[in-house]
Amino acid sequence: MSIDAFNSKVMTTYGRYPVTMSSGSGCTLTDTSGKVYLDFVAGIATCALGHADPTLAAAVTKQMQTMHHTSNLYYSAGQGNLAAWLVANSPADKVFFANSGAEANEAAFKLARKHASLRGVTDPVIITAGSSFHGRTLAAVTATAQPKYHQGFSYGGKMVPGFSHCVYNDVSSLRSVFKKHSSTPLRHKLLGRKRRVAAVLLESLQGEGGIRPGDKDFFEEARRLCDEHGALLICDEVQVGMGRSGKLWGFENLGVVPDAFTTAKALGGGVPIGAMCARGEAAEALGPGEHATTYGGNPLACAAGLAVAGEFSRRDILGNVVERGEQLKSGLQAIVDANPAVLSEVRGWGLLVGVEIKDSVPATAAQVVSKAMDKGLLLVPAGVKVVRFVPPLVVSEEEVGKALDMFRESVEELAKEMEK
Numbered sequence: 330m331s332i333d334a335f336n337s338k339v340m341t342t343y344g345r346y347p348v349t350m351s352s353g354s355g356c357t358l359t360d361t362s363g364k365v366y367l368d369f370v371a372g373i374a375t376c377a378l379g380h381a382d383p384t385l386a387a388a389v390t391k392q393m394q395t396m397h398h399t400s401n402l403y404y405s406a407g408q409g410n411l412a413a414w415l416v417a418n419s420p421a422d423k424v425f426f427a428n429s430g431a432e433a434n435e436a437a438f439k440l441a442r443k444h445a446s447l448r449g450v451t452d453p454v455i456i457t458a459g460s461s462f463h464g465r466t467l468a469a470v471t472a473t474a475q476p477k478y479h480q481g482f483s484y485g486g487k488m489v490p491g492f493s494h495c496v497y498n499d500v501s502s503l504r505s506v507f508k509k510h511s512s513t514p515l516r517h518k519l520l521g522r523k524r525r526v527a528a529v530l531l532e533s534l535q536g537e538g539g540i541r542p543g544d545k546d547f548f549e550e551a552r553r554l555c556d557e558h559g560a561l562l563i564c565d566e567v568q569v570g571m572g573r574s575g576k577l578w579g580f581e582n583l584g585v586v587p588d589a590f591t592t593a594k595a596l597g598g599g600v601p602i603g604a605m606c607a608r609g610e611a612a613e614a615l616g617p618g619e620h621a622t623t624y625g626g627n628p629l630a631c632a633a634g635l636a637v638a639g640e641f642s643r644r645d646i647l648g649n650v651v652e653r654g655e656q657l658k659s660g661l662q663a664i665v666d667a668n669p670a671v672l673s674e675v676r677g678w679g680l681l682v683g684v685e686i687k688d689s690v691p692a693t694a695a696q697v698v699s700k701a702m703d704k705g706l707l708l709v710p711a712g713v714k715v716v717r718f719v720p721p722l723v724v725s726e727e728e729v730g731k732a733l734d735m736f737r738e739s740v741e742e743l744a745k746e747m748e749k
């Protein structure tokens with residue numbers, strides 16, 4: 330099918346690059362013209378084991394041939410086993426399975442509201458941070474504190490009620506937003522209502538917002554304020570979680586233990602699945618009939634999740650993320666140092682790394698991504714000025730070396746164009 334025919338039938342909600350991918354193997358993708366790309370996008374931080382991983386393929390094939398979907402009317406071993414793995418490998422006590430990151434976050438919003446409602450709160454407020462990204466459902470996009478994602482979707486100029494935003498990594502901003510919502514205004518009181526902060530929901534590293542790692546001080550203060558006010562600290566681990574930071578969960582880099590966290594992307598290695606994991610009282614807040622989804626945690630998705638989880642135990646994936654992450658970061662730092670007129674900074678954890686293009690440079694990250702793509706390297710912007718590197722977690726030393734060479738050439742090409 331031609332790209333024009335595709336666009337005439339599929340809603341144009343995505344700005345796509347003009348290529349059609351037809352197959353993948355390990356850390357490479359091949360398009361319909363036969364061009365092979367080194368894939369440092371991995372389905373946007375999703376294909377943890379790369380493409381056509383034999384273990385993942387075998388697990389999904391076997392499950393497909395046995396029983397791929399039954400609904401949550403019945404028990405299924407795979408769902409229980411994947412929940413058990415998540416519980417054994419995180420602070421969580423219980424898991425709710427969804428189908429995507431946004432849906433996992435929706436479950437977290439409902440958990441926060443229900444937990445607050447059990448404490449007599451009628452007007453629960455969820456605090457999220459500026460420049461965050463939490464997904465595209467109406468509540469997730471409201472939590473996403475970036476006005477560009479809200480345009481065209483408000484009602485009476487407002488998005489979903491009950492969300493408030495602070496500045497990421499700014500302790501005083503968090504304190505003042507907390508203070509603002511930690512008491513009940515008189516007009517609410519007169520109506521017999523009670524307003525409180527129900528939760529603070531944060532990415533431990535902001536991905537889409539420009540690869541910004543969280544500050545320890547900020548997360549420690551969030552934890553302290555949540556404890557003081559009986560609110561839940563929830564981490565959105567959809568992009569940074571499942572090993573991408575070099576630790577299994579991003580919050581482990583910050584020394585805080587959240588009450589709940591969400592995961593998706595790498596959890597299924599590219600097979601759609603999401604999960605909202607909670608501990609303590611929070612794990613018990615949602616009861617029968619209070620949240621559900623037809624596909625959530627179905628046998629096929631959980632077989633994929635268990636295959637990915639199994640590979641974390643069988644292969645030293647976290648060790649590879651740390652080593653390859655250091656190689657990537659130091660290689661990118663050398664490129665930044667050699668091109669001070671074009672690039673300003675390298676940031677990130679493990680294999681979630683971003684390079685910022687100087688504000689003074691009249692080029693966007695998308696333009697640099699296109700140059701790299703011409704050379705056979707797939708990258709993805711994180712905001713207007715940051716080029717993001719999120720390869721499969723099993724990427725090799727040689728592949729990181731090749732990616733650095735292609736990125737260097739792209740940056741040098743841009744630098745030459747700027748001299749003209």
Ligand SMILES: Cc1ncc(COP(=O)(O)O)c(C=O)c1O
Nearest residue numbers: 429430431462463464536567568
């Ligand atoms: C931190 C974070 N949360 C939530 C989402 C939404 O996930 P999904 O696209 O699977 O709904 C994303 C997607 O990029 C993300 O990066």
